[in-house]
Amino acid sequence: MNLVEKAKSLIMGEGRSSEPVGTVHVVDPSPLNWLYITYNTVEELVRVDTQGKIRPAAMQRYRWVDDRTLEVHVRKGERFPDGEALTASSVKRSFDEQGRWTAPHPPGTHFNLDDRTQCEVTGERTVRFRFPEPDGLALGKLRAMHIMSTRFWDEIGFGYERNGTGEGHW
Amino acid sequence: MIDAPGPWGSGPFTLVEGYSSLENEVAMIEDRPLAGVWLDTNQPRTDRLVLEANTDHWNKERGPRLERVVFRNNVAHDKALELVCTTEGEIDIVTEVDPSDAERVKSSEHAQLHAVDAMRIVTGVINRFTDDVPLRDANARRALNLAVDRDRLVREGFAGYAHALSGLTPHYAGGFSGAEPYPHDPEEARRLMSEAGWPEGRALRLAATSDVEPVANMLAEDYRNALGIEVELTIIPDEELLVAQHTLVEKVMELPFDVLVHAWIDLNSDAPPAFIHGAYFAADGPFRAGPPLDDFEELMGSFATEIDAERQGEIAAQIDQFVYDEALSVFLVAPQALYAINRHVNFVGHAATFELAETEVNEEHWSRRNGQ
Numbered sequence: 001m002n003l004v005e006k007a008k009s010l011i012m013g014e015g016r017s018s019e020p021v022g023t024v025h026v027v028d029p030s031p032l033n034w035l036y037i038t039y040n041t042v043e044e045l046v047r048v049d050t051q052g053k054i055r056p057a058a059m060q061r062y063r064w065v066d067d068r069t070l071e072v073h074v075r076k077g078e079r080f081p082d083g084e085a086l087t088a089s090s091v092k093r094s095f096d097e098q099g100r101w102t103a104p105h106p107p108g109t110h111f112n113l114d115d116r117t118q119c120e121v122t123g124e125r126t127v128r129f130r131f132p133e134p135d136g137l138a139l140g141k142l143r144a145m146h147i148m149s150t151r152f153w154d155e156i157g158f159g160y161e162r163n164g165t166g167e168g169h170w
Numbered sequence: 171m172i173d174a175p176g177p178w179g180s181g182p183f184t185l186v187e188g189y190s191s192l193e194n195e196v197a198m199i200e201d202r203p204l205a206g207v208w209l210d211t212n213q214p215r216t217d218r219l220v221l222e223a224n225t226d227h228w229n230k231e232r233g234p235r236l237e238r239v240v241f242r243n244n245v246a247h248d249k250a251l252e253l254v255c256t257t258e259g260e261i262d263i264v265t266e267v268d269p270s271d272a273e274r275v276k277s278s279e280h281a282q283l284h285a286v287d288a289m290r291i292v293t294g295v296i297n298r299f300t301d302d303v304p305l306r307d308a309n310a311r312r313a314l315n316l317a318v319d320r321d322r323l324v325r326e327g328f329a330g331y332a333h334a335l336s337g338l339t340p341h342y343a344g345g346f347s348g349a350e351p352y353p354h355d356p357e358e359a360r361r362l363m364s365e366a367g368w369p370e371g372r373a374l375r376l377a378a379t380s381d382v383e384p385v386a387n388m389l390a391e392d393y394r395n396a397l398g399i400e401v402e403l404t405i406i407p408d409e410e411l412l413v414a415q416h417t418l419v420e421k422v423m424e425l426p427f428d429v430l431v432h433a434w435i436d437l438n439s440d441a442p443p444a445f446i447h448g449a450y451f452a453a454d455g456p457f458r459a460g461p462p463l464d465d466f467e468e469l470m471g472s473f474a475t476e477i478d479a480e481r482q483g484e485i486a487a488q489i490d491q492f493v494y495d496e497a498l499s500v501f502l503v504a505p506q507a508l509y510a511i512n513r514h515v516n517f518v519g520h521a522a523t524f525e526l527a528e529t530e531v532n533e534e535h536w537s538r539r540n541g542q
Binding site for chain 2 (some may be wrong): 001010019022023025027035036041051082086103105107132140147152156159167168
């Protein structure tokens with residue numbers, strides 16, 4: 001593998017081919033366990049690395065078109081376990097579901113995107129968020145916007161089935 | 171929160187059995203503009219929760235490297251710690267290990283200790299609402315900081331598994347001001363507090379939640395010795411925690427403390443003011459214990475609207491410097507997150523989450539020897 005191929009492999013995350021092996025038993029009394037289960041099983045547009053730095057996840061890349069417009073390119077080929085493709089429409093669905101609730105995030109309303117924010121699908125893998133004012137914390141807030149499968153939204157949602165609401169349960 | 175297993179997400183693992191959920195109730199800070207947080211009332215979990223590897227996950231460099239993760243939620247923490255230290259095949263990973271158990275893990279036959287520089291802090295919330303003591307005076311707040319022996323706190327309170335804080339940002343996170351922690355200077359602390367006019371005979375009301383009781387005990391000792399004033403220490407009973415949280419967040423009732431020892435976290439390390447400094451001092455901050463501060467609001471406004479990451483980091487450092495200069499909190503420590511890990515597990519810890527995509531087991535691990 002030449003250097004260019006190796007760099008591409010590292011960036012694309014395709015450099016390791018061995019299959020998962022082994023089982024571990026875990027005891028985690030943390031009051032945030034509900035969130036950790038979500039983070040282990042769901043991707044957001046961004047995640048955090050081992051040092052806590054925000055990194056692209058379901059989002060392959062982003063750019064600020066201007067100080068109020070964030071353009072996001074969704075990763076190609078990502079799928080949910082039932083085979084459904086994760087596309088720009090999946091991101092839009094998550095944005096719309098989150099917008100149904102006044103205070104969806106347990107840590108508080110400061111994770112909310114401004115309720116005047118618009119999300120527009122501009123291509124199969126491209127989404128634009130248009131903010132009414134510059135939002136320098138937008139990427140961090142996207143860590144709290146979980147990209148779920150269609151079946152999730154239709155069958156249980158974040159507390160929808162149990163509580164009839166998603167307030168405080170994202 | 172996810173209430174049931176299913177093919178819901180595209181992450182490294184799929185939830186195939188059980189759930190770990192959340193019940194909470196809202197605490198309002200302001201209605202216009204709306205600001206509020208949710209307070210935990212219960213965390214219902216199934217006795218067993220199972221994650222299986224999503225072998226189609228795009229990021230194969232990261233993982234998942236484990237085939238299966240079983241959360242044994244019906245095993246008590248103490249029991250789990252015993253099992254990971256003394257057996258193989260029962261428990262492989264125990265989180266939230268208390269520093270007082272660190273040596274026991276390190277000297278055990280089957281476990282190793284894993285310490286992570288985490289996005290966690292313990293601070294003293296200073297009540298700037300009070301009228302009868304001079305805590306609106308920065309010099310009085312500096313006195314509260316100069317009275318603290320942080321080295322002893324790290325050494326004796328956390329068995330060395332913590333870092334002294336200068337402001338609210340740990341030195342390994344983005345937006346760190348670069349300031350040195352306040353020195354332990356009892357004489358200067360006593361002088362400043364005397365000049366600020368602490369009322370004769372008025373005890374300092376120190377409060378803490380039970381999880382940080384040992385820290386509160388050491389702080390009380392420092393204040394008695396350095397400031398020469400009595401300290402009334404109140405440990406909030408767990409059954410009264412929810413009421414106390416409402417009081418702090420909603421700010422309708424008078425706050426019954428001068429200093430509250432308080433633990434908090436961040437969910438990333440890029441921009442601590444968004445989740446930490448803002449929570450303690452912003453007008454819409456749940457833990458704000460004093461009138462809003464115009465200079466702080468202005469800095470936070472610039473920070474929140476800055477889309478250039480480098481510039482935003484610079485403003486974050488200015489914010490951390492501001493809270494240090496004004497001594498807005500009693501800056502204590504950033505505790506490490508401690509894990510007890512089976513010796514055949516190559517655990518990869520995270521500063522701001524508990525995720526297992528990168529963690530793997532070697533060929534000697536019980537599950538591979540047994541073909542699981």
